[in-house]
Amino acid sequence: xxxxxxxxxxxxxxxxxxxxxxxxxxxxxxxxxxxxxxxxxxxxxxxxxxxxxxxxxxxxxxxxxxxxxxxxxxxxxxxxxxxxxxxxxxxxxxxxxxxxxxxxxxxxxxxxxxxxxxxxxxxxxxxxxxxxxxxxxxxxxxxxxxxxxxxxxxxxxxxxxxxxxxxxxxxxxxxxxxxxxxxxxxxxxxxxxxxxxxxxxxxxxxxxxxxxxxxxxxxxxxxxxxxxxxxxxxxxxxxxxxxxxxxxxxxxxxxxxxxxxxxxxxxxxxxxxxxxxxxxxxxxxxxxxxxxxxxxxxxxxxxxxxxxxxxxxxxxxxxxxxxxxxxxxxxxxxxxxxxxxxxxxxxxxxxxxxxxxxxxxxxxxxxxxxxxxxxxxxxxxxxxxxxxxxxxxxxxx
Amino acid sequence: xxxxxxxxxxxxxxxxxxxxxxxxxxxxxxxxxxxxxxxxxxxxxxxxxxxxxxxxxxxxxxxxxxxxxxxxxxxxxxxxxxxxxxxxxxxxxxxxxxxxxxxxxxxxxxxxxxxxxxxxxxxxxxxxxxxxxxxxxxxxxxxxxxxxxxxxxxxxxxxxxxxxxxxxxxxxxxxxxxxxxxxxxxxxxxxxxxxxxxxxxxxxxxxxxxxxxxxxxxxxxxxxxxxxxxxxxxxxxxxxxxxxxxxxxxxxxxxxxxxxxxxxxxxxxxxxxxxxxxxxxxxxxxxxxxxxxxxxxxxxxxxxxxxxxxxxxxxxxxxxxxxxxxxxxxxxxxxxxxxxxxxxxxxxxxxxxxxxxxxxxxxxxxxxxxxxxxxxxxxxxxxxxxxxxxxxxxxxx
Numbered sequence: 001x002x003x004x005x006x007x008x009x010x011x012x013x014x015x016x017x018x019x020x021x022x023x024x025x026x027x028x029x030x031x032x033x034x035x036x037x038x039x040x041x042x043x044x045x046x047x048x049x050x051x052x053x054x055x056x057x058x059x060x061x062x063x064x065x066x067x068x069x070x071x072x073x074x075x076x077x078x079x080x081x082x083x084x085x086x087x088x089x090x091x092x093x094x095x096x097x098x099x100x101x102x103x104x105x106x107x108x109x110x111x112x113x114x115x116x117x118x119x120x121x122x123x124x125x126x127x128x129x130x131x132x133x134x135x136x137x138x139x140x141x142x143x144x145x146x147x148x149x150x151x152x153x154x155x156x157x158x159x160x161x162x163x164x165x166x167x168x169x170x171x172x173x174x175x176x177x178x179x180x181x182x183x184x185x186x187x188x189x190x191x192x193x194x195x196x197x198x199x200x201x202x203x204x205x206x207x208x209x210x211x212x213x214x215x216x217x218x219x220x221x222x223x224x225x226x227x228x229x230x231x232x233x234x235x236x237x238x239x240x241x242x243x244x245x246x247x248x249x250x251x252x253x254x255x256x257x258x259x260x261x262x263x264x265x266x267x268x269x270x271x272x273x274x275x276x277x278x279x280x281x282x283x284x285x286x287x288x289x290x291x292x293x294x295x296x297x298x299x300x301x302x303x304x305x306x307x308x309x310x311x312x313x314x315x316x317x318x319x320x321x322x323x324x325x326x327x328x329x330x331x332x333x334x335x336x337x338x339x340x341x342x343x344x345x346x347x348x349x350x351x352x353x354x355x356x357x358x359x360x361x362x363x364x365x366x367x368x369x370x371x372x373x374x375x376x377x378x379x380x381x382x383x384x385x386x387x388x389x390x391x392x393x394x395x396x397x
Numbered sequence: 398x399x400x401x402x403x404x405x406x407x408x409x410x411x412x413x414x415x416x417x418x419x420x421x422x423x424x425x426x427x428x429x430x431x432x433x434x435x436x437x438x439x440x441x442x443x444x445x446x447x448x449x450x451x452x453x454x455x456x457x458x459x460x461x462x463x464x465x466x467x468x469x470x471x472x473x474x475x476x477x478x479x480x481x482x483x484x485x486x487x488x489x490x491x492x493x494x495x496x497x498x499x500x501x502x503x504x505x506x507x508x509x510x511x512x513x514x515x516x517x518x519x520x521x522x523x524x525x526x527x528x529x530x531x532x533x534x535x536x537x538x539x540x541x542x543x544x545x546x547x548x549x550x551x552x553x554x555x556x557x558x559x560x561x562x563x564x565x566x567x568x569x570x571x572x573x574x575x576x577x578x579x580x581x582x583x584x585x586x587x588x589x590x591x592x593x594x595x596x597x598x599x600x601x602x603x604x605x606x607x608x609x610x611x612x613x614x615x616x617x618x619x620x621x622x623x624x625x626x627x628x629x630x631x632x633x634x635x636x637x638x639x640x641x642x643x644x645x646x647x648x649x650x651x652x653x654x655x656x657x658x659x660x661x662x663x664x665x666x667x668x669x670x671x672x673x674x675x676x677x678x679x680x681x682x683x684x685x686x687x688x689x690x691x692x693x694x695x696x697x698x699x700x701x702x703x704x705x706x707x708x709x710x711x712x713x714x715x716x717x718x719x720x721x722x723x724x725x726x727x728x729x730x731x732x733x734x735x736x737x738x739x740x741x742x743x744x745x746x747x748x749x750x751x752x753x754x755x756x757x758x759x760x761x762x763x764x765x766x767x768x769x770x771x772x773x774x775x776x777x778x779x780x781x782x783x784x785x786x787x788x789x790x791x792x793x794x
Contacts, residue, residue, distance in 0.1 A: 047725045049719030077713060079726070079742040113743040134771060222718035223713070278428025294559075299616035299696065299781075300789060306792025312475060313509025314618070321442030321619035328444045329476070345476040346510035379579035384789075386783035390603075393704025 003157035006168035006193035008235025009035045010132035014146030016124025018072035018110070018117060021287060027121065028145030029128035030189065031097055036233035037195075038105060041204035041209040043226035051106040051321030052227060058102060058166050060198035065103040066092035066232060068128075069146045070184055071174070072110040074185065076224040083285040085116040089105060089269050096129040103226055105393040107227050109148055109185040110172065143172035146187050150174050152395035156259035158252035162245045165237045166192045169249070171256045173266025178372035185223040188260055194241060194249055205230040208254045208396055209318035210263035210353030215289065215379045218268060220297035228257075265380050270387030273305050275364045276380055283373040287324045292379035294322035295366065308359035313341040321370060336364060345369075400554035402536050403565035403590035405430045405632025407529035410542030413468035413521025415507070415514060424518065425466040426525035427586065427693055428494055433630035434592075435461040435502060436599035438606040440623035446473030447483035449624055455499060457595035461628060462500040464586055465490035465525075466543045467518060468571070469507040472584065473621040482513040489519050493526040504624050506545055506571065506582040531641035540569035543584050547571050555657035556648035559642045562634045562760030564591045566646070568653045572661030582620040583610060584655055591638060591646055601628040606649045608642040609658035612686065612776045615665060617694035619668075625654075661778050667784030668700050672761045673777055680770040684721045690777035691719035692763065699781035705756035707748055709737040716765060733761060747790030 005011065009032050013025035038061035042052050068089060075082050086108070091101035102159055108116065128145075132138065143153035157170035171190040196204065230253070241249050260348055266274045278296055282288035295301055298318040304311040311332055320328060329344035336357040339347050364383070402408065406429050410422035437451050437456035455461075465486060472479050483505070488498035505513065525542075529535065540550040554567035570585040593601065606625055627650070638646050663671045674692055679685035692698055695715040701708040709730055717725060726741035733754040736744050755761055761780070 045714060045717040047714050047728070077725075077738070077741070077743060112714065113738070146626045179490065221695045221715060224710075224714045224717065240497060298618050300618045303789035306786065309790065312725050313621075316474060317444050318443060320442040320621065326443055328474075331444070341474070341510070346474060346476075361609060384786055385645055386786040389509045389700050389703065389781055389783040389786055392700035393706065 001137065003139065003155050003170050004159055004168045005134050006170055006235065007234045008193055009139045009191050010134055011129040011142040012131035012133065013141030013143070014124055014127045014131060014355050016127065017120045018070060025141055026147035027070050027124035027128055028142040029093060029125060029132065030067045030142060030191070031232045032065055032090070032131055033148040033232045034235050035063040035065055035103070037062050037198045037201045038230040039198065039205040039230045041205055041228040043223055044225050045222045047077065047224050049074050049108060049225040050078060050082035051075055051108045052225060053083060054086045054090060055105045055227060055229065056334060058105065060202035062198050063103055063177050064105060065097045065099040066093040066103045066230070067107070067229060068125060069107040069187065071146055072115055072147050073108060073114050074110045074112055074188050074225050075108040075116050077113045080117055081115060085118060086120055089121055090117065090127045096125060098363055105229055107146070107187050107229070109146065109187055109390065138253055139172070146172065146174040148174060154260055154263040156256045158255055160248050160252050162194070162237065162241050162248065166368040167236050167249065169190065169252045171260050173264065174313040175258040175267065186264060188213065188228040190228070190230045190251070190253060190256060192232045192253070193234065193236035194232055195238050196232035196240060200240065201216055201232045202251055204250050207250065208257040211254065211258040215377065215378070216261050217293060217296040217381045218267055257267055262380055264359040265382045268388070269384055270385045270391055271382040272360060272385055273364045273383040274380065275305055276367060276378065277366045278376065278378050279368050280376040281372055282375045284376045285377055288375050288377035289379065290369065292321050292377050294318050296381035297381050299384055302382065305358060305364050306385045308355045309339060310335055310354040310358065315366060316341055326370055328370065332369040334367040336361070399533065400552050401556055401565045402531050402537065403445035403567055403588045403632065405590055406588050407507055407531055408535045408539040409525040409528035410538030410540070411521055411524045411528060413524065413733065414517045415458065415467060418512065422469060422526055422538055422542035423469050424496045426490060426522060427464045427539060428529055428531065429462055429630045431630045431632050432460040432462055432500070434459050434598045435596045435626040436595065436602040438602055438625040438700040440620055441725045442619045442621050444474065444621050445503060446622040447470050447475060447479035448472055448505045451483045451487060452502045452624060452626065455502065457599035457661050459595050459775050460500050461502060462494045462496040463490040464502045464504070464626060464628070466504040466584065468545050469545055470505060470508050470511050470513055471507045471622050472505040472513050474510045474511055478512060482515060486513060486518055486729045495520060502594060502625070502626055504543070504584050506543065506584055506622055509621065511536055529655040536567070536569070538635060539750045543571040544569065550581060551652045551657055551660040552679070555652055557645050557649050559591070559634065559638050559645065564633050564646065565589065565664070566649045566653050568657050570657040572664065582622040583661060585610065585625040585651060587625070587627045587653060589629045589646070590631065590633035590634050591629055593629035593637060595625055598627055601647050601650055604647065605654040608651065609654040612774065613658050613662055614690055614693040614776070614778045615662055631673050659777055661700065662779045665779055665785070667782045667788055668779040669782055670761045670780040671759060671777065672702055672763060672779060673775065674763045674777050675773065676765050677773040678767040679772045682772045682774055685772050685774035686720040686776065688765065689774050690714050691715050693778035696781055699779065702755060702761050703780040703782045705752045707737060707755065708730055712763060712765070713738055723767055723769065729766040731764040733758070
């Protein structure tokens with residue numbers, strides 16, 4: 001699928017020397033020629049990287065001209081010097097287009113506790129500025145500049161017609177999924193050439209993140225650096241969409257985020273199954289998500305799926321300790337469509353057939369019903385394989 | 398170490414045919430000749446086994462004459478039939494000593510969603526009753542009767558003098574640690590020949606469990622069946638200890654529980670490190686435990702230790718998402734005594750030396766300070782190895 005770069009944006013990805021391999025880009029620069037409205041969603045970790053602190057103070061806001069991202073060093077757990085370095089990185093990016101530091105947002109991912117090599121980043125920003133483009137190659141280069149241990153770059157996009165004008169949404173993400181430098185940081189940048197106020201952009205982004213990036217789990221270890229940024233520069237149309245048009249744009253942003261979010265657990269080395277968990281019949285969406293997250297983070301559930309073992313007791317019991325009030329006698333469960341547990345009692349089932357359906361498919365479906373209400377949540381996770389452990393057991397030394 | 402069986406108790410462990418291997422006991426019976434005060438502590442999982450429901454309704458109470466335990470089938474997720482089966486198992490055990498069902502407590506561990514084979518259990522209770530003894534062999538046989546995938550039985554005990562009379566405390570536990578039938582259920586039975594009221598026994602047990610069994614984690618998956626029972630039958634002295642004597646008994650129970658609790662993570666196949674996490678300088682013990690538990694359950698922390706990787710960013714960042722308010726600028730960390738992070742900033746350290754200290758010792762020590770107050774918590778966990786995943790990926794099929 002060809003993904004169109006929204007109007008008014010120019011992008012580049014270059015190697016500036018943070019990563020050892022010169023074939024791997026480690027810096028991405030995105031410039032918006034019209035000043036853009038910007039929104040952000042960030043890690044809830046109280047130990048957060050300096051770039052998160054910088055962006056969180058600024059967004060939602062207008063007037064953003066540049067986003068700069070580096071991979072290899074996360075600038076987290078770096079104290080006050082880290083804060084100064086993040087500000088300097090923003091200043092360098094904004095200066096390329098004659099802007100002030102506060103007109104640039106920054107993202108960093110990589111090793112924790114190491115200071116940013118600002119000399120390399122300064123040269124990298126210059127090189128990236130010289131390389132800026134609006135074609136597909138520039139988009140891919142920028143997406144590759146934010147990668148750490150991702151095996152492939154992650155891009156998604158949608159186009160839609162609003163009052164006869166074509167509007168584009170495109171997003172890039174990095175997610176190290178099962179393995180990652182320290183903790184599988186997730187970064188994402190979504191761009192649109194629609195016009196939105198900062199508040200409207202923030203509301204649209206928060207809604208999309210709630211259903212996508214907040215509904216994926218790999219090992220449940222919350223990063224210091226998770227960041228999703230959303231820019232809307234109005235280059236395609238200065239008029240803010242409203243009503244059905246706004247809903248269509250919202251859907252395009254949601255679909256873009258959904259594709260990118262699923263791509264993260266799907267990309268872990270060591271992952272042999274992408275698991276979709278549908279929790280239904282809850283009182284509230286928040287409760288449904290809490291149950292889904294608890295099942296998604298159970299090492300016993302994840303190892304069972306890696307082994308194609310229809311061990312439904314692990315799934316039902318994980319739901320039971322999610323901290324959500326429930327009646328154990330009303331729980332039902334399907335695995336890959338096979339009913340295994342109904343209204344609190346076991347069902348006789350063909351275990352070899354269920355096992356074969358897990359073994360034979362990369363995707364596994366878990367459906368849970370609670371009979372408490374109408375709220376539901378879809379969540380994505382991975383299995384847990386011995387390869388995951390091997391990859392994560394020796395990262396920094 | 399020789400562990401004395403407290404006076405007034407008789408024990409046995411036998412094979413009744415639930416496990417396939419006839420050399421492995423699968424049923425334990427403990428009889429108290431004087432009716433005993435009994436206390437219990439149970440899983441908080443809302444999906445809990447029928448035996449948990451039976452015991453929870455009865456304890457704290459007096460008049461207990463028997464405890465019967467089976468391994469191989471957990472009688473969890475078995476609906477109303479499971480409740481009837483647990484009551485029948487209690488009736489069978491109590492009947493051996495001429496008591497009523499409510500004078501017996503029951504524990505079951507093993508596969509979820511399978512009904513108890515009551516015919517086998519009835520014969521097993523009879524055989525165990527015929528084999529009851531008060532010697533060390535009987536104690537070991539009972540401890541082995543509750544094992545599932547444990548590689549060794551777990552016993553601990555203390556003796557103390559109270560007003561010139563010898564008082565004994567002894568405990569047995571099973572904990573499948575890293576691997577287990579479905580979810581690593583933990584069962585424990587502590588016996589003393591001191592006299593205690595049901596309320597005093599419950600208070601003493603709850604205090605000990607809070608510092609021991611509630612401070613261990615393997616993979617954070619809460620079992621349907623976790624149970625700790627405590628019996629006090631007064632066979633050594635009919636007088637209830639008070640003051641310093643009560644404190645000495647409390648300490649003996651705590652030490653017994655501590656030994657047994659640590660033995661659980663220490664016994665997992667696939668475990669290469671037993672990890673002690675000391676969280677200090679918190680506002681409350683509850684907050685200290687919440688942080689310790691979050692670090693203990695991080696797959697990224699656990700894989701790093703398996704790989705002897707001093708990846709302190711994973712530890713500090715896990716503390717940051719524990720849900721406890723904290724000032725990231727005040728966090729300090731030592732790993733095996735080496736300072737790695739001080740007051741929110743990285744410390745230069747000899748990474749190969751720290752790595753070697755992890756690789757060369759089965760025990761790993763993590764110490765975290767938060768500078769918020771005087772409360773602390775000690776917690777025990779394991780590393781996460783590829784062997785764990787291999788063992789858990791294919792259990793029921």
